[in-house]
Amino acid sequence: MVKLFGPETNMAADMADNTGRKRILTGIRPTGRLHIGHYVGALENWVRLQHGYDAYFLIADYQALGDHIDDIQLIRESVLQVAIDWLSVGLDPEESTFVIQSYVPEHAELTMLLSFITPLGMLQRNPTLKAETEQLRPEQLNVGFFNYPMSQVADILLPRADLVPVGEDQAPHIEMTREIARKFNRLFARENPVFLEPGTLIGRIPRLSGTDGQAKMSKSRGNAIELGDDEETVRKKVMSMFTDPTRLRATDPGHVEGNPVFEYHDAFNPDTAEVDEFKERYRAGTVGDVDVKKALIVAMNNFLDPIRQKRAYYEDHMSEVEEALMEGTRRARVTAAETMKAVRDAMQINTYTSTWE
Ligand code: ATP
Ligand code: MG
Numbered sequence: 249m250v251k252l253f254g255p256e257t258n259m260a261a262d263m264a265d266n267t268g269r270k271r272i273l274t275g276i277r278p279t280g281r282l283h284i285g286h287y288v289g290a291l292e293n294w295v296r297l298q299h300g301y302d303a304y305f306l307i308a309d310y311q312a313l314g315d316h317i318d319d320i321q322l323i324r325e326s327v328l329q330v331a332i333d334w335l336s337v338g339l340d341p342e343e344s345t346f347v348i349q350s351y352v353p354e355h356a357e358l359t360m361l362l363s364f365i366t367p368l369g370m371l372q373r374n375p376t377l378k379a380e381t382e383q384l385r386p387e388q389l390n391v392g393f394f395n396y397p398m399s400q401v402a403d404i405l406l407p408r409a410d411l412v413p414v415g416e417d418q419a420p421h422i423e424m425t426r427e428i429a430r431k432f433n434r435l436f437a438r439e440n441p442v443f444l445e446p447g448t449l450i451g452r453i454p455r456l457s458g459t460d461g462q463a464k465m466s467k468s469r470g471n472a473i474e475l476g477d478d479e480e481t482v483r484k485k486v487m488s489m490f491t492d493p494t495r496l497r498a499t500d501p502g503h504v505e506g507n508p509v510f511e512y513h514d515a516f517n518p519d520t521a522e523v524d525e526f527k528e529r530y531r532a533g534t535v536g537d538v539d540v541k542k543a544l545i546v547a548m549n550n551f552l553d554p555i556r557q558k559r560a561y562y563e564d565h566m567s568e569v570e571e572a573l574m575e576g577t578r579r580a581r582v583t584a585a586e587t588m589k590a591v592r593d594a595m596q597i598n599t600y601t602s603t604w605e
Contacts, residue, residue, distance in 0.1 A: 275306030289415030498536030
């Protein structure tokens with residue numbers, strides 16, 4: 249793993265944004281390559297928003313430890329891979345700020361401080377956390393994982409984001425962010441509120457299903473079509489996709505709703521006339537799964553081709569990827585230091601240092 253930068257990093261950087269633009273913060277855990285669910289649930293919005301907003305994109309490597317503590321190598325490799333995926337879909341580091349969470353330790357400090365004003369019940373009631381912890385064996389569930397929505401609250405509040413564009417599964421964490429921001433201001437910063445209450449922006453497809461028919465495509469469930477998959481891999485994955493389990497023969501009337509092959513057609517096939525015709529024939533039992541899948545393979549590969557080409561470019565130009573991460577993280581450190589000063593002042597932490605210095 250290339251060392252990104254050392255302790256000599258220049259903290260006296262210019263401000264992240266002095267144009268008065270509103271800020272967004274959002275992120276992804278470096279736990280593998282990104283997939284088409286990330287694209288329609290999140291990335292697509294990010295690419296659009298980066299032009300009008302001061303955009304912070306976080307690679308949440310602290311948070312990844314929660315369920316990948318036994319595979320730190322995967323986290324380290326995925327930091328760069330996620331950045332390549334971002335650049336390949338069109339996130340522009342000149343327009344936006346790419347941040348590696350662990351290089352801005354204020355994320356950890358704010359998580360710790362905010363945990364003292366967060367009732368345990370708030371985490372226990374969080375529906376996304378509940379569903380995710382149920383997927384872990386009891387011995388896999390560590391305190392850090394249980395606390396991850398809390399760390400996400402800190403991630404969002406640290407740059408004082410106005411808006412958080414995410415997939416639907418993240419909405420409860422942003423609701424929690426609003427509650428914590430409100431509570432912090434009420435308890436410690438009545439006169440001069442430190443935090444904003446951010447809005448949530450859900451993507452075009454709030455939750456894309458997995459190739460296996462599970463409700464959510466996910467890096468860690470082996471049910472994803474990755475943005476970097478080659479043509480042959482896409483062909484194999486689509487051909488083995490879950491379709492309509494009630495349909496035994498191509499001449500049986502089939503179900504389009506809840507069928508991930510059609511869900512992907514709707515999301516990625518720009519030829520809506522072709523999709524409508526397939527839907528009609530599928531319902532009537534005049535087209536087989538194989539033909540619908542073949543058309544999906546073509547649409548999917550057309551969609552992925554430009555992304556693959558850019559990926560190949562960045563794999564040959566890793567210094568540009570590292571530069572994007574270094575530069576963004578440097579800017580984020582400045583913003584983080586400012587917020588933490590306001591937080592410590594509000595909570596009267598470090599208030600003796602002026603007499604000791
Ligand atoms: P993991 O399985 O490691 O949790 P993940 O695939 O859920 O990985 P995250 O890093 O947790 O990915 O999510 C990053 C962003 O992508 C979040 O905003 C999340 O809501 C969105 N996202 C992830 N999967 C999907 C999906 N299947 N559909 C829509 N949005 C998604
Ligand atoms: Mg996830």
